[in-house]
Amino acid sequence: MTQLLQALVLGLLIGGVYALMASGLALIFGVMRIINIAQGALLILVAMFTWWMWRETGIDPILASVVTTPLMFGFGWILYRTVISRIRDQSASMSVLLTFGFALVVEGVLNVVAGNRFRSATPFYFAESFTVGPISLPKTQVYGFVAAVLVLAALYLVLTRTWTGRAIRATSQNPSGAALVGVGAAGTAALAFALGTATTGVGGSILSVLYPFFPASHYDWISRLLGIVVLGGMGSLPGAMVGALILGLAETLTATYGGLRWSTLVFYLVIMLVLLFRPQGLFGAKLREDAA
Amino acid sequence: MSRVRAMPRQHLVAGLCLLALILYPIISPWEPYPQGVILLGFMLAIQASSWNIISGFAGYISLGHSMFLGLGSYTVAICALRWGVNPLWLMPLGGVTAVVVALLIGTVVLRTSGHAFVIITIAMLLAAQILAVNFKGFTQGSDGITLELPFWSRDYQNIPFYYIFLALLVLTVLYTAWIRRTKFGTGLIAIREDEGKAASIGVNTTRFKIVGYAASAFFIGVAGGVYAYYLTFLNPVGSFAILGSVVIVLAALTGGKGTLYGPVVGAFIVQLASEAATVYGGGSQTRVLLFGAALVAVVLFMPAGLLPTIEARWRKRHPVTVEFTDQAGALGRSPATTRERALEDVAQAVADDLTQGEVLLEVRGASKRFGGLVAVDNASLIVRKGSITGLIGPNGSGKTTLFNLITGGMAADSGEIYLQGQRIDRMPPWQRGHLGLGRTFQVTRLFKDMTVQQNVVAPLPDSRWRTMFADAVSGHEAARAGELLDIVGLRRFAGERAGDLSYGQQKLVELAQVLMLEPQLILLDEPAGGVNPSLLGRLTEVIRELNERGITFLVVEHNIPLVLELCDPVVVFSRGRSIAEGPPGTIREDPVVLDAYLGDDWRPVPDGKAPNSVQTANQTGAR
Incomplete structure (x- = not known):
């Protein structure tokens, strides 16, 4: 029982971190219909940078996200303006x-x-670790979770309370309608891409303390994130939140009861099952798809 | 036309290259290093050509195609060890495993269109690697499997492998060329260009994509088996490498995806560049960086690929003049006898299940909502065999949505639709097409990058596998497409790119395309929109001729004089349902219709000469 409780709490904690990481992917897909495969690599990039800063200056890795987040925001903006925007007119597969x-x-x-x-x-x-009754919570996990939730809350406020945020949401729901009421598609896309990339700033800093990483581990991360957004429904932010919690729990439970080496497979299994039974994901809605 | 003449030249160059590659080890047998590099080039070319079937033709990008190489390797290695057989005899098994796995994955993910496929392909490649590590009893895990050494004398070095891979490459290229020639290949390209339209002309998009994916796996699986024997060792990380997939994509993209020889040319370029990078560029550590940068560069600066870019340049320098604006040519009649015969063939195809005047299509209480907007509201409609039924109504009255419900472009929220007494509203679009339901679109949706001939040959009148694999370039199907182009008078444009034709001509081609379906009923969505008067006369004439030979029409049109002249009966739609129905004479004086659509200023000319009021009617209709 204690083991189960422990697994559940840990699953929720890690799910919160996943939610933050996946929100960037969902945001970018929602606005631009681009699957940003580089999201995993950027996480590792930030983790490496955070690790280096921590070793050189001793700055706390999770607190370092105060630095890395604006950096990644700028990086995302430049990346969109200089590279990604060049292929806006081409088919979606080229952006992948x-x-x-x-x-x-x-x-x-x-x-x-x-x-x-x-x-x-x-x-x-x-x-x-913090000890609460019978269960012990590693401090890194708790701090990571708190940081992730704070940033998610901030992101939520930006998207709902600012003009920019409303422009982004409007564009993701109806690009031509948004353009009609004066929302510039290119500018909005750049901002959304920058915001989506900024989540890797916090995400990567948290990652550096939670998991060991090396350059090629971005594949593990992007497949986790893809699993989450497929489960939640591509481009849906609430879907990404729920998907992240479910997969965080599923992964922790598999690791607890089935062994660590099977836990990574959970994501692939979930992707397959979702596509088999509910291809649009939990929160995916079918929009009116006829044109002309 | 130039395309037809350019083809033999391409094949000639390919043949010469092949000859040189066959002779090379015979002329200078003691050069194992260059032979080894070329051999890997063969293998990459096999993979890139196979990838081209699903990702180049059908446009569904796979980022995990090297998984099939690993599957083939493991299948052959495991079976060879268990059964004590030489791996070479087992290489087809590698292909079989790859096809089976592709069918399973494809069945799950290719039922829908869109982004899921690319995600799945990466995910499955990574999952395969983990599975190969975890199923130790089967795959020997991370330790890997070691195979026996080749049975031939060391003096032959790897030359036998060289010829095996070369033979496989030739087979792969012939096989993709064959696929490209069939209606299956045309259908795959149609899916890439416009998947919804492809479904409306009888292409079973689900089946085509799944078969295409499986077809693209086979030769990679076979090559994987040989590759395992060539290396005599395999492990999960090497067999299911992401980088392997990157190289495949890069090769096909560099040479030109969707072309026959592009992936092969690209494979050799990438293989040589990769070899040069390993030798001069600081070893394999930098390969990831180089391949990544190359992929970014190709996508940004040469997305079409090398061969298509060269071809486009060549065409610019050697333009072929075609008189697209030649109205006389467009309207010119083909020899009357051929045309008459073509029309008779159409009449033959219309089976005589129903007699004139019986109910052919019936819509019962169909509804469709978009959020709060009710586009079609409990609508009912009857189309009788042999009629040209007109459907008019103000913009936004739900006419096109009703078309989409009938042809299956959208699913109705409620209601039932029957064609010849058979309920069709739960069927996918292509199945309705096979039952004899064809449609044209308000804004033409031809496959713009395909030729006119390919456009007309693409539709499938039935779901038989024989039809799917019928030759589309020559033979019966192609001849029939030519006949149908004769009917609309556009045969001389058969070899041109469909997107280059004038809008009115495209409308005629779209009609010929629908005729390939051997339809009972054709739904025309605003056939007169954007068509000049002389071409319009041609269009109505063709509609009449086809109708005389048994084809029924349902026409949505805003050109009221045309509707009143051509159609009987006329159905008037308003706010998502029919408000009046009857012969044109009655409709034009019906007060309800005048109120809802025609307007009070629509005054029929007393002596009934409707054409006199064409101008005012056009203006009224447009508003």
Whole structure:
């Protein structure tokens, strides 16, 4: 019973972190219909950067997200303006290839610069835990969760309370309608891409303490995130939240009862099952698809 | 036309290259290093050509195609060890496993259109790697499997492998060329260009995509078996490598996806570049970076690929003049006898299940909502055999939505639809097409990058496999497409790109395309929209001729004089349902219709000469 409770709580904690990471992917897909395969690689990039800052200056890895988030926002904006926007007129498959190629570039650069070995940031509280009754919660997990929830709340406020946020949501629901009421598609897309990329700032910093990582581990992360957004419904932010919690729980439970080596397969299994029984995902809605 | 003449030249170059590659090991047998590089080029070309079937022809990008190489390797290696057989005899089994897995994955993910496929392909490749590690009893896990050494004398080096891979490559290219020639291949390209339209002309898009995916897996699986023997060792990380998939995509993209030789040319370019990078560029550590950068560069700067880019340049320099604006040509009659025969063939295809005047299509209480908007509201409609039924009504009255419900482009929220007494509203669009239901679109939806001939040959009148794999380039199907082009008078444009034709000509081609379905009933959505008067006269003449030979029409049109002249009966739609129905004479004086659509200023000319009021009617209709 204690083991189950422990697994459930840990699942929820990690689910919160996944939710943050997946929200960027869902946001970008919702507005631009682009599957940003590079999202995983950017997470690893930030994790590496955070690790390096922590080792050089001793700054707390999770607090470092105060630095990495605006950095990634700017990076995303520049990336969209200089590269991604060039293929707006081409088919969706080309954007997948482009972001995939970009992910490889990031992986390759990290390989060359940092070398192909595992790293993990280990601040002083790394091995400590909070104890609540019978269950113990690693401090890294709790802090990571808190940071993720804070940023998600901020993202929610930006999307609902600011003009920019409403423009982004309007564009994701009805691009031509948004354009008609004066929302510039290109500017909105750049902002949405930048916001989506900014989530990898926090996400990557949290990642650096939660999991060991190396350049090629971005594949694990992008498949986790893809599983989450497929489950939630491509492009749906609430879907990404719920999908992340469900998969966080599923992964922790599998690891607890089925062994660690099977837990990564949960994501692939979920993707297949969702596509088999509910291809539009939990929160996916079918829009009016006829044109002309 | 130039395309037809350019083809033999391409094949000639390909043949010469093949000859050189066959002779190379014979002329200089003691060069294992270059032979090894070329051999890997063959293997990459096999993979890129296979990938081209699902991702180049059908446009569904797979990022996990190297999974099939791994599946083939493991199948052959495991079976060879268990049964004590030489791996070479088992290589077809590798292909079989790849096809079976592709069918399973395809059945799950290819029922829908859109983004799920690319995600699944990456996910399955990564999952395959984990499974290969975890199922230790079967795959020996991370330790990998070691195979026996080749049975031939060391003096032959890897030359036998060289010829096996070359033979496989030739087979793969012939096989993709064959697929490209069939209606199956035309259908795959139709799916890439416009999946909804493809479904409306009888292409069973689900089946086509799944078969296409399976077809693209086979030769990679076979090559995988040989590759395992060539390496004599395989492990999960090497067999299910992401980088393997990247190289496949990169090769096909570089050479030109969707073309026959593009992936092969691209494979050799990528293979040589990769080899050069390994030798001069600091080893395999930098490969990820290089391939990633190359992928980004190709997508950004040469998305069409090398061969299509060269071809486009060549065409620019050697333009072929075609008089697209030649009205006389467009309207010109084909020899009357051929045309008459073509029309008779159409009449033959219309089976005589029903006699004139019986109910052919019946819509009972159909409704369709978009959120709060009720586009079609409990509508009922009857179309009788042999009629040209007109459907008029103000914009937004639900006419096109009703068309979409009838042809299956959308599912109705409620109501029933019957064709010849058979309920069709739960069927996919292509099945309705096979039952004899064809449609044209308000804005023409031809496959713009295909030729006129390919456009007309693409539809499938039935669901038989024989039809699917029928030759589309020559033979019966192609001849029939030519006949149908004769009917609309556009045969001389058969070899042109459909997107280059004038709008009115495209409308005529779309009509010929629908005729390929051997339809009982054709739904025309605003046939006169954007068509000049002389071409319009041609169009109505063709509609009349086809109607005399047994084809029924349901026509949505805003050109009221045309409707009143051509159609009987006329149905008037308003706010998602029919408000009046009857012969044109009655409709034009019906007060309800005048109120809802025609307007009070619509005054029929007393002596009944409707054509006199064409101008005012056009203006009224347009508003």
